[in-house]
Structures are given as C-alpha cells and as structure tokens.
Amino acid sequence: MTTPKPQVGLFVTCLVDFFRPTVGFSAVKLLEDAGCEVSVPAAQTCCGQPAYNSGDRAGARALAEQVIALFETFDHVVVPSGSCAGMIKVHYPDLFSGEPGWRLRAERLAAKTHELTSFLVDVLGVAPLPVSWEGTATYHDSCSGLRELGVKAQPRRLLSAVDGLAIKEMRDPEACCGFGGTFCVKYDEISNAIVDRKTADIKSTGVDLLLSGDLGCLLNMAGKLKREGSRVEVRHVAEVLAGMATGPAIGEKTK
Incomplete structure (x- = not known):
C-alpha cells in the first residue's frame, strides 16, 4: 500500500511574491523533491505581521482569520521566512485570546506551521x-x-x-x-x-x-x-x- 504524500500548503509571503518569486519556486521544488504534495492557495495575502507590530490588532486579526481559513486543511504549512512563520506559529493564538473557537483554530494551525529548512530537517528528516x-x-x-x-x-x-x-x-x-x-x-x-x-x-x-x-x-x-x-x-x-x-x-x- 502506497503511503500518501504529506499535503503541504506553502505560505509564500508578501516579500517573496512581490520581490523574489524565485524563492517560492525554489521552496516548491525542495518540498516536492522531498516527497510532498504542494499547494499554493491563490487567495493568500499578508500574514498580518506589519499590522500586528504596529499595534493594529484588528487589522492583524482580519488577516489571520483569512490565513487560518485558507491553510487549516493541510497536513503542514511551510513558510520560506522565519518572521512570517513566527507570526503564525507564535503570535496568532494571542490574537484570539478570549475567543475559544478561533483560538483553537489558531493553535491547531500554529502547531503544524514550520519554517522551510526546519520542516525539511526536523519534520521530514531530509x-x-x-x-x-x-x-x-x-x-x-x-x-x-x-x-x-x-x-x-x-x-x-x-x-x-x-x-x-x-x-x-x-x-x-x-x-x-x-x-x-x-x-x-x-x-x-x-x-x-x-x-x-x-x-x-x-x-x-x-x-x-x-x-x-x-x-x-x-x-x-x-x-x-x-x-x-x-x-x-x-x-x-x-x-x-x-x-x-x-x-x-x-x-x-x-x-
């Protein structure tokens, strides 16, 4: 029986999308070569980090909701950026304190979100x-x-x-x-x-x-x-x- 490939959602990041798409293509190649099935949701935008760091929690929260909805069905979420991965993994749950439903969804997404090289080495053992x-x-x-x-x-x-x-x-x-x-x-x-x-x-x-x-x-x-x-x-x-x-x-x- 064939083992199913890990279903990976690639969060590209704004900077990669606008300034260096080659990084996104490289990430896809690395993940596919490692045996993953990679999807890049077209509706993704910003992780919300600039708004969060500027004190705009409402704006950051709105973007976080979008990211959670787009990526929560994947086995893993991989990000070619420590800062954006950190935003999702560390700060998303804090954005939804006092809202048990959203907080749980944020925590579940955070638990399966990884920076690219960490995912390859620590999760896949590449x-x-x-x-x-x-x-x-x-x-x-x-x-x-x-x-x-x-x-x-x-x-x-x-x-x-x-x-x-x-x-x-x-x-x-x-x-x-x-x-x-x-x-x-x-x-x-x-x-x-x-x-x-x-x-x-x-x-x-x-x-x-x-x-x-x-x-x-x-x-x-x-x-x-x-x-x-x-x-x-x-x-x-x-x-x-x-x-x-x-x-x-x-x-x-x-x-």
Whole structure:
C-alpha cells in the first residue's frame, strides 16, 4: 500500500511574491523533491505581521482569520521566512485570546506551521541535498527564525553538503540586521547603524555569498552592501539548496 504524500500548503509571503518569486519556486521544488504534495492557495495575502507590530490588532486579526481559513486543511504549512512563520506559529493564538473557537483554530494551525529548512530537517528528516555551488558563503540568522522558532543548525546542515561551498561564520551571525519590518521605517537612523555593523561583519569574512532564510533581512543587507560598493552576492538559502540560484542576486538589476 502506497503511503500518501504529506499535503503541504506553502505560505509564500508578501516579500517573496512581490520581490523574489524565485524563492517560492525554489521552496516548491525542495518540498516536492522531498516527497510532498504542494499547494499554493491563490487567495493568500499578508500574514498580518506589519499590522500586528504596529499595534493594529484588528487589522492583524482580519488577516489571520483569512490565513487560518485558507491553510487549516493541510497536513503542514511551510513558510520560506522565519518572521512570517513566527507570526503564525507564535503570535496568532494571542490574537484570539478570549475567543475559544478561533483560538483553537489558531493553535491547531500554529502547531503544524514550520519554517522551510526546519520542516525539511526536523519534520521530514531530509538528508543534505545533492547540489553544487563554487565559492564561500556566510549565513545570517534572522531574529524571528532564531529566537522564536529555533532555526540555527538546520540550514547549515543542508548547506554542508552543497558541493564546492565552504561556509565561513561571521563573528556574530545572530546579530540583528536592522530590518525589523516597520522598525527600519520608524527608526531609520538606528536601523542604519545596526546594518552598518552587520555589513562590516559580513565583509570581514571575505566570502563571495551571503545567505539567510528571511527575505526582509536579505533585502536590507543587500541594499546596504550595494551602497557600500561591496561585491558580495546575496541570495535566499532556498535558491542555493534547490539549485535555482542562476539569475540575478538579490539587489541586482534584472537584465
């Protein structure tokens, strides 16, 4: 008797949808190669994190209801972003405190929501993937992925088997990049000072490539590196793991 494939709903995220669709395609490839049946609900929008972080609980709640309704029938929900996965997994239940029905639905969704590399390693037990990339790379641990979801070893385990790729750690890979969603808009001078320190740490490694699992962080660091004249290439970890890192890097113009 054939074992049914895990039914996975991919929550693409706003940033991936608008700025880096290749990350979504890479996530689908990784999940399908791992034996999953992947669906991408067309009606999905935002997870509600910007509204939640700005104090607009009503707006965040409305978006959370939509996400719950769209994704609660899947076996698993996978997100190529630590911050959006953290919003669903950690903060959704809090949005519905005092509402037992919605709270239960939020908790059930939270329990089966995973960041992409964590799902591949911790849930599916996927071995490192047979792909290649010639060069050196360093990895940035995003705040939400690391501190809310415990994503640290999983991407490094998968990257360890990329043929030709050498990982060189930053002095402080866990330090914030200064993005923080709306934080970089509200507190731009502080955000710029934080990313100054981050890019200095990145450049001190002498690597060719910067990787992370959160597109917001990557866009922020790529922009700063470009303004500083750095030639470090910036990509989402899923693009390298899926063997789809062939087009322009993040922050580079599409030809």
